[in-house]
Amino acid sequence: xxxxxxxxxxxxxxxxxxxxxxxxxxxxxxxxxxxxxxxxxxxxxxxxxxxxxxxxxxxxxxxxxxxxxxxxxxxxxxxxxxxxxxxxxxxxxxxxxxxxxxxxxxxxxxxxxxxxxxxxxxxxxxxxxxxxxxxxxxxxxxxxxxxxxxxxxxxxxxxxxxxxxxxxxxxxxxxxxxxxxxxxxxxxxxxxxxxxxxxxxxxxxxxxxxxxxxxxxxxxxxxxxxxxxxxxxxxxxxxxxxxxxxxxxxxxxxxxxxxxxxxxxxxxxxxxxxxxxxxxxxxxxxxxxxxxxxxxxxxxxxxxxxxxxxxxxxxxxxxxxxxxxxxxxxxxxxxxxxxxxxxxxxxxxxxxxxxxxxxxxxxxxxxxxxxxxxxxxxxxxxxxxxxxxxxxxxxxxxxxxxxxxxxxxxxxxxxxxxxxxxxxxxxxxxxxxxxxxxxxxxxxxxxxxxxxxxxxxxxxxxxxxxxxxxxxxxxxxxxxxxxxxxxxxxxxxxxxx
Amino acid sequence: xxxxxxxxxxxxxxxxxxxxxxxxxxxxxxxxxxxxxxxxxxxxxxxxxxxxxxxxxxxxxxxxxxxxxxxxxxxxxxxxxxxxxxxxxxxxxxxxxxxxxxxxxxxxxxxxxxxxxxxxxxxxxxxxxxxxxxxxxxxxxxxxxxxxxxxxxxxxxxxxxxxxxxxxxxxxxxxxxxxxxxxxxxxxxxxxxxxxxxxxxxxxxxxxxxxxxxxxxxxxxxxxxxxxxxxxxxxxxxxxxxxxxxxxxxxxxxxxxxxxxxxxxxxxxxxxxxxxxxxxxxxxxxxxxxxxxxxxxxxxxxxxxxxxxxxxxxxxxxxxxxxxxxxxxxxxxxxxxxxxxxxxxxxxxxxxxxxxxxxxxxxxxxxxxxxxxxxxxxxxxxxxxxxxxxxxxxxxxxxxxxxxxxxxxxxxxxxxxxxxxxxxxxxxxxxxxxxxxxxxxxxxxxxxxxxxxxxxxxxxxxxxxxxxxxxxxxxxxxxxxxxxxxxxxxxxxxxxx
Numbered sequence: 001x002x003x004x005x006x007x008x009x010x011x012x013x014x015x016x017x018x019x020x021x022x023x024x025x026x027x028x029x030x031x032x033x034x035x036x037x038x039x040x041x042x043x044x045x046x047x048x049x050x051x052x053x054x055x056x057x058x059x060x061x062x063x064x065x066x067x068x069x070x071x072x073x074x075x076x077x078x079x080x081x082x083x084x085x086x087x088x089x090x091x092x093x094x095x096x097x098x099x100x101x102x103x104x105x106x107x108x109x110x111x112x113x114x115x116x117x118x119x120x121x122x123x124x125x126x127x128x129x130x131x132x133x134x135x136x137x138x139x140x141x142x143x144x145x146x147x148x149x150x151x152x153x154x155x156x157x158x159x160x161x162x163x164x165x166x167x168x169x170x171x172x173x174x175x176x177x178x179x180x181x182x183x184x185x186x187x188x189x190x191x192x193x194x195x196x197x198x199x200x201x202x203x204x205x206x207x208x209x210x211x212x213x214x215x216x217x218x219x220x221x222x223x224x225x226x227x228x229x230x231x232x233x234x235x236x237x238x239x240x241x242x243x244x245x246x247x248x249x250x251x252x253x254x255x256x257x258x259x260x261x262x263x264x265x266x267x268x269x270x271x272x273x274x275x276x277x278x279x280x281x282x283x284x285x286x287x288x289x290x291x292x293x294x295x296x297x298x299x300x301x302x303x304x305x306x307x308x309x310x311x312x313x314x315x316x317x318x319x320x321x322x323x324x325x326x327x328x329x330x331x332x333x334x335x336x337x338x339x340x341x342x343x344x345x346x347x348x349x350x351x352x353x354x355x356x357x358x359x360x361x362x363x364x365x366x367x368x369x370x371x372x373x374x375x376x377x378x379x380x381x382x383x384x385x386x387x388x389x390x391x392x393x394x395x396x397x398x399x400x401x402x403x404x405x406x407x408x409x410x411x412x413x414x415x416x417x418x419x420x421x422x423x424x425x426x427x428x429x430x431x432x433x434x435x436x437x438x439x440x441x442x443x444x445x446x447x448x449x450x451x452x453x454x455x456x457x458x459x460x461x462x463x464x465x466x467x468x469x470x471x472x473x474x475x476x477x478x479x480x481x482x483x484x485x486x487x488x489x490x491x492x493x494x495x496x497x
Numbered sequence: 498x499x500x501x502x503x504x505x506x507x508x509x510x511x512x513x514x515x516x517x518x519x520x521x522x523x524x525x526x527x528x529x530x531x532x533x534x535x536x537x538x539x540x541x542x543x544x545x546x547x548x549x550x551x552x553x554x555x556x557x558x559x560x561x562x563x564x565x566x567x568x569x570x571x572x573x574x575x576x577x578x579x580x581x582x583x584x585x586x587x588x589x590x591x592x593x594x595x596x597x598x599x600x601x602x603x604x605x606x607x608x609x610x611x612x613x614x615x616x617x618x619x620x621x622x623x624x625x626x627x628x629x630x631x632x633x634x635x636x637x638x639x640x641x642x643x644x645x646x647x648x649x650x651x652x653x654x655x656x657x658x659x660x661x662x663x664x665x666x667x668x669x670x671x672x673x674x675x676x677x678x679x680x681x682x683x684x685x686x687x688x689x690x691x692x693x694x695x696x697x698x699x700x701x702x703x704x705x706x707x708x709x710x711x712x713x714x715x716x717x718x719x720x721x722x723x724x725x726x727x728x729x730x731x732x733x734x735x736x737x738x739x740x741x742x743x744x745x746x747x748x749x750x751x752x753x754x755x756x757x758x759x760x761x762x763x764x765x766x767x768x769x770x771x772x773x774x775x776x777x778x779x780x781x782x783x784x785x786x787x788x789x790x791x792x793x794x795x796x797x798x799x800x801x802x803x804x805x806x807x808x809x810x811x812x813x814x815x816x817x818x819x820x821x822x823x824x825x826x827x828x829x830x831x832x833x834x835x836x837x838x839x840x841x842x843x844x845x846x847x848x849x850x851x852x853x854x855x856x857x858x859x860x861x862x863x864x865x866x867x868x869x870x871x872x873x874x875x876x877x878x879x880x881x882x883x884x885x886x887x888x889x890x891x892x893x894x895x896x897x898x899x900x901x902x903x904x905x906x907x908x909x910x911x912x913x914x915x916x917x918x919x920x921x922x923x924x925x926x927x928x929x930x931x932x933x934x935x936x937x938x939x940x941x942x943x944x945x946x947x948x949x950x951x952x953x954x955x956x957x958x959x960x961x962x963x964x965x966x967x968x969x970x971x972x973x974x975x976x977x978x979x980x981x982x983x984x985x986x987x988x989x990x991x992x993x994x
Contacts, residue, residue, distance in 0.1 A: 035721075040739065044513070242531055243531075
């Protein structure tokens with residue numbers, strides 16, 4: 001037993017409590033809080049952020065961390081907590097407390113401003129605060145940047161350790177090189193999939209009931225979780241007994257359905273964190289990329305798999321007899337996998353999805369590395385959509401304002417989405433060799449698949465990096481080729497090309 | 498400007514942030530949190546309570562309070578904040594930090610246990626934790642009790658300054674003496690009011706829509722407030738731009754309707770706190786009694802007033818055409834005022850309501866002052882209901898488990914309900930002389946009445962006590978006779994006696 005670690009514990013508990021309170025305020029802000037609450041609530045959140053900052057950077061904490069780093073007898077978890085804490089101190093210490101607090105208050109306000117701007121289709125009302133956020137984010141990255149390190153690389157590293165612009169340029173390069181010709185071949189094939197029946201009078205209450213059913217079916221535990229509505233679907237967690245997902249409803253039934261399965265994937269990751277790790281600094285998913293690998297695994301590799309629907313499509317038909325009663329399961333599966341270059345990332349099909357991410361990646365590089373003025377975003381966004389996807393947003397709500405991330409100061413996050421898909425595909429291609437994956441789905445046995453993920457990924461929290469996890473499971477380093485192979489196989493079959 | 502007060506501000510801000518976070522966790526716990534979240538969340542709430550305790554009882558805070566008390570140049574609000582803070586320090590300092598924290602964790606758990614016990618009709622599963630809560634509450638009161646002061650008097654004073662067992666024995670004595678014979682006369686009158694149409698297939702969604710309409714109609718501002726569902730209706734507020742009410746739904750439409758108007762009354766009080774006071778120690782309603790005076794004013798004096806329904810009964814009929822389309826407004830008003838001794842306090846008519854409170858008052862005196870074992874509660878409760886109201890609960894869910902208060906450690910709270918009704922009646926009898934009260938209601942002008950309350954009560958927060966407020970408005974000290982007169986006049990007319 002380490003004395004220094006024992007002394008550290010009360011500080012860790014306080015830091016944890018402030019973080020958890022902040023998370024609850026964020027959740028509440030996105031799902032429930034009244035329109036005018038913001039300025040007053042922002043003060044509270046700002047104070048809590050300040051407290052978190054104070055406790056983590058407390059002189060005594062720093063001394064104890066140093067002692068812990070030298071001491072023998074720490075458990076593996078304790079060592080990992082100390083490592084995370086040391087990193088967090090380093091990250092926070094570069095930032096003057098006043099600026100840290102200002103930024104917390106800024107982002108507490110900005111998500112509300114973004115939501116209204118999106119609703120009102122008014123980029124100008126969001127631009128000034130976005131500009132401030134970009135400035136803060138760059139300033140904070142500059143405090144931490146190593147000699148000659150790009151600011152954007154500092155941000156990328158926060159979301160996925162060991163992945164920088166160079167690696168990602170290569171990753172996205174590979175995707176472009178192989179997927180763009182494949183997509184062309186596919187759209188030129190003349191195969192037309194009818195998915196019009198997915199749009200229509202799908203009542204909100206029925207979509208919600210269906211969402212709850214499928215969340216539970218894939219393994220989201222409502223005894224330890226809740227589901228609510230927000231502008232942009234997201235997952236959050238207070239600890240491993242309180243994990244929360246949101247969705248939103250429109251007249252496309254597949255939007256809410258697959259966003260619920262997607263968020264359930266995130267949720268199941270957090271629900272799989274063991275009691276020993278929850279409420280510690282290593283009690284969360286290891287990285288954004290690995291998190292997305294799980295959400296997209298559930299959404300696409302499981303949820304858009306024909307085998308998945310064999311045992312449960314009837315349930316969906318029962319819920320929507322008028323809309324789906326006459327649609328065969330094969331037709332439904334084709335429809336939910338229809339490839340169609342479109343404007344909204346979260347509604348994109350699995351094949352064109354990475355192009356949406358590519359656009360954001362390129363724009364972030366410009367915003368952070370090339371001082372692109374935020375005022376130019378709507379046009380650049382639209383131009384890139386036209387260039388890569390052949391579609392041009394007619395308004396900013398369907399364009400540059402569609403995602404919440406930038407309003408939260410999350411630059412460098414988007415690439416994780418594409419990386420996550422690639423991680424997931426690598427896992428799937430491996431798992432297929434070890435188990436009758438589609439056979440399990442056909443039997444309605446999601447549990448065996450989920451348990452594999454829990455045992456090999458979820459239970460480790462932040463004890464392993466994404467790369468380690470991939471290597472320990474598949475015996476191989478990260479290899480994006482599996483992603484290409486998976487997509488080409490799946491869509492080649494679906495489109496008969 | 499006071500230097501000491503300036504130095505005090507950051508401490509006050511921190512205390513405020515911890516309190517607000519705790520309030521949000523409580524709200525979340527009652528309205529949304531998943532079933533199994535409790536043990537982990539309790540740790541977080543316990544830590545936040547500890548932080549609140551630490552900051553309020555910080556040595557520097559105590560020095561600054563002393564300096565502020567001596568300094569000239571503090572504004573009226575600042576002086577009041579210092580006074581409240583000094584009282585809070587005194588209250589907290591008697592309690593060892595460890596016990597304070599344990600108690601916070603205990604009550605964070607206990608409301609969940611109460612809710613399940615009530616649902617399962619199982620008093621035994623609640624008794625052990627209730628016993629612990631009673632012990633803590635008594636211990637805490639004993640730390641603060643003056644020479645020869647009763648423990649229950651210490652608790653009563655927390656909710657309503659200057660009201661002790663002696664005063665309340667007299668108050669409830671007066672009520673018993675005058676109301677019991679009047680109630681007898683009324684029930685012997687042979688007048689039968691039919692209210693069966695208030696029970697039936699009232700859909701939850703329609704009740705919710707009606708609730709929202711009437712909340713807004715009486716002045717609850719949904720730009721600064723929200724409404725949700727919980728086991729026991731309550732109101733809470735983070736600040737004057739975020740005030741939250743709850744209700745619950747069953748097949749009695751009047752239950753949800755009047756609980757919403759009741760909670761709206763609480764909410765309107767908190768929404769009436771000015772910006773200058775919100776997020777300070779004096780930025781809440783002045784006492785539980787005055788709070789109840791407002792909620793019961795809206796519920797009964799406004800909401801069950803025949804004049805109130807003249808302009809809006811049609812709206813309710815439109816919402817429930819099958820159930821109310823054939824019911825005349827006069828019949829409806831009689832039904833919502835039907836006197837009927839019953840089991841559930843929150844559903845009690847205005848006349849028998851104070852007897853429900855009397856029972857709790859007598860039991861609390863026994864629990865706190867006479868060491869009544871909690872195991873005996875179900876029987877004593879049932880016996881008293883039989884004695885005073887002539888009805889006996891057949892199960893504990895409709896008996897001793899019906900209220901949340903004891904699970905939160907709120908002993909001494911209940912008497913405020915009866916006091917509040919009496920405060921409200923005194924205010925009403927005065928207002929009637931100054932304005933055409935019923936005329937305003939008939940015109941749908943709630944605003945004039947609400948503005949009177951805001952200007953004379955709400956805007957002062959804790960700057961004045963209940964007694965001062967009553968005196969400043971009516972020119973008289975608290976006088977329970979108005980309550981009797983109001984009830985006798987109203988029910989005499991309704992029952993033609």
